[in-house]
Amino acid sequence: LGMDCFSSPFDPTSVDFLESIHVDCYKIASFELVDLPLIRKVAATGKPIIMSTGMATLAEIEEAVTTARAAGCTQLALLKCNSGYPAPPDDMNLRTIPHLSEAFGVPAGLSDHTLEVAVPVAAVTLGACIIEKHFTLSRAEPGPDSAFSLEPQEFRAMVDAVRVTERALGTVRYATTAKEAASRIFRKSIFVVKDIAAGEAFTADNVRCIRPGHGLHPRHLDEVLATRAACDLKRGTPLSQAH
16 A cells, blocks of 8 residues: 554564564654663664654653664654643644754654644644554544544545645745736726816826726826826726826
8 A cells, every 4th residue: 555564662572573574664652752772772773763752851852862863863753742642732732843853953743642633734834744643443443542543534634634734835935826917907006087188187086096907006196196197088097107
């Protein structure tokens, strides 16, 4: 199915087993973040590590990161996590995600135990590049994770929402897009709203800024009101410099 399978080891024998089946990376669960000997053994494989940081203080995270790097880890990512099962959205503090990334110079993401799809989407807007979410074929099936896991259709909805969010974030841009260009015509411009004879003064009564955008830009209104018509103008004429 094109899925990369890996695991969270909980003891040294787990690491040995995972090495025997050639996993490509490792996950350090929140509860194991303080197990520095385990982190050293995992890091010594030289494979990428994803660490969850639930319950951890900033000092504990720093100690785990330092341990992993000293033992040979060169590819590390950190996940913001609240180790409540399920976790309430009010306790997620997603603004920590960019701080994690900046503090340790690593990619950061979210390990999410809420029952919401909105939380991972919000995390993406804050720079999360990894989303971990528990998955079950059915919450009706008994299991320790069932109550806070997403069912297939919910997981699909989350992924779709994340992908739309990634596209929508885009870049810092103020230029007109192709779709917007077609709408420019609906901007206002200066139009003649009453018949005007040649030589007659332009006034607020006979010219006005209205749609569509065929006439002079509204920025020129004060200049227009200080001049007179160069020719006869019919009501509904978009004003131009020639008039």
